[in-house]
Amino acid sequence: MxxxxxxxxxxxxxxxxxxxxxxxxxxxxxxxxxxxxxxxxxxxxxxxxxxxxxxxxxxxxxxxNSAEHVTHGTYAGPQPRAWQIEALAAWNAAGRRGIVEAVTGTGKTTVGVLAAAEAVDRGERVLVLVPGRELLDQWHEILQRELRTVRVGRLTSGHDDSFLTHSVLVATVQTAARCSVFPIGRAGLLIADEVHRYGARTYAMALDNRFEARLGLTATYAREDNGLDEHLKPYFGDVVARCSYERGLADGILAPFRVAFVETAFRPDERALYEECDQRVRALRHRLVVQHGCPPEPFGEFLAEVARLGHGGHIATRDARRYLNAFSERRQLLANCAGKYDALERLVPATRASDRGLVFGETKECATDVAEILRRHGVEAHALTSEMPSPVRRKVLTSFKNGEIRMIAAPRLLDEGIDVPEADLGIVFAASRSRRQMIQRMGRVIRPKRDGRPATFVVLFVGGTSEDPEFGAHADFVDELIGVAEDVSVFRSNTSGQELLDWYGTGSWERAQ
The missing domain is CATH 1.10.10.10 (Winged helix-like DNA-binding domain superfamily/Winged helix DNA-binding domain)
Incomplete structure (x- = not known):
C-alpha cells in the first residue's frame, strides 16, 4: 500500500x-x-x-523534486527542471493524454523528449509531428543527442525513414497528413509540437486515432477559430500542465523583463488611405455577417468562411474578395507606416546599447529595409527570411550568436519554433492582433542573461488605429504582463531617442504623455 x-x-x-x-x-x-x-x-x-x-x-x-528524473533507460539529456518533471507526471496521471502549455523559453521540448524516452523504454514507437522543416531538423538533432541509444529518423521531402528501422520518427505535419505513419503491430505515442497549429482541418488529418498515447506541446494554447474544440480537445484532451511567466520567473528560467509600447503616426496621405480602407473593411464585414451569414465570432471562423466564399461560385464572392483585399491593404498600411521607420531611427541608440536584438516585421521587404537602416547607423544587422537557403540562415544565426551580427530583422520566420541565440532586445515593427504571436515573439528575448540584466520588448504602434492600446489593442497580452513584467509603459510619438535611450539604459522607464 x-x-x-x-x-x-x-x-x-x-x-x-x-x-x-x-x-x-x-x-x-x-x-x-x-x-x-x-x-x-x-x-x-x-x-x-x-x-x-x-x-x-x-x-x-x-x-x-527536480533532482528526481530518469537516470536509467534511454534518456541521456540534461537535468530536467522541476516544472518539466511535474508536467510529465501530470501527463502520465491523465492517462498519457493531454496538452502541456509553457511560455517560450521555459523548455517544453524537454517534456516531449522525456515522454519519448519513457515510451521507447516501454517498447513503443514515437511519432513527433512538427509544422515545418526547421523544427524537424531541430527536433531530430535534440532527440539524437538526448536519446543516444535510439534510432531517430526523419520523414519529409528528402528523407523516407520508417518505423521498420527506427524507434522514433520526426515528421512534418504536411507529410503525416498525406500518408499513414502508424507503427503496425506496436503501441505508439504521438507528440505534436506547436499543437495549436493542428486545429486547422488539413493539419488535423495527421492526428491518427490509432496512437493511444498523445502529447501536445505549445507556448500558447489558443486559436482564433473553433479548432481547439473541434479537433484538438477530442484528440488530446485538456491542458494537464502549464509553465506560466510567474513560474518561469520564480524558478529563474526566464529573465525579468520590461515592455514598452512606442507610438508612431501616419503621414496625412497614409491616414487618409487608412481611414478609407478601414471604412471599407467595417462595411464589408457587416454585409458579410448580416446579408451572407458569415459567423461574426470567433474572428478566425469569420475569416475562414470569407476565404471560402472568395474562391468563387457564391453570391457573396464579390463582397468576400473585396473584404479580403481591403483587410490586407489595411494591414500593410499599418505594417509599413513610414513613422515606424522614423521610430526605429529613434531606437538606434538603444540598439547600440543592447547586446543583441531582434526586429519582427511583416514582410521580407520590411526586414531588408530595417537591416539597411540599422547598418546605415553603424549597427551590424542582417535580414533573415524563409527564402534564404538553410545553410545561409544557419550562418546568419551563428554570426548572431557569436556577436558578429548585433541585430536580426525577420518577418514571421522567428515567431515560433526555431531556436534563436540569446538576445536582450526585441522590437515588434509589425504588431499582431494575436496574443499567441505576441507572446511567442517576446519569448525570444526573455531567456535569462548571463549578467542578470532584464530583457526589453518594444512594440511600435500607429496611434489612433487598431494597433493603439488605448483602443483596446493587445488587451489580453497586456493583462497577462501586468503583475509579472517589471514595467509596462506607453511612450507617445514625441518621445525623443535620448529619452528612449535613458529609459533603456537606466530601467527607470517614465511614462511619456
Missing part, C-alpha cells in the same frame, strides 16, 4: 504543486487509501526526499 500511496502523492503534486500534508491527506483518502493519517503522509514525504521537496515554511508546502 505504501508504494501505491507514494505514487498517489506524486500524481497529486504533479497536478498541483505547493500542497501541505493537510491538503494531500483528504485527496489520498478520497482515492481509496483508507486508514492513512497526516503522520503517514509526513512519513512518506520526508522518507523519499529524492522525490519530494518543500519550501521550508512552518507548515511545509510540497512539490516534486
Amino acid at each position: 505504501w508504494e501505491l500511496a507514494r505514487s498517489g502523492l506524486r500524481q497529486l503534486l504533479a497536478a498541483r504543486p505547493g500542497q501541505t500534508k493537510h491538503d494531500l491527506l483528504p485527496a489520498l483518502l478520497r482515492s481509496g487509501f483508507s486508514g492513512l493519517t497526516a503522520s503517514d503522509v509526513n512519513r512518506l514525504l520526508y522518507g523519499d526526499r529524492s522525490a519530494f521537496t518543500h519550501d521550508g515554511s512552518a507548515l511545509p508546502r510540497w512539490r516534486l
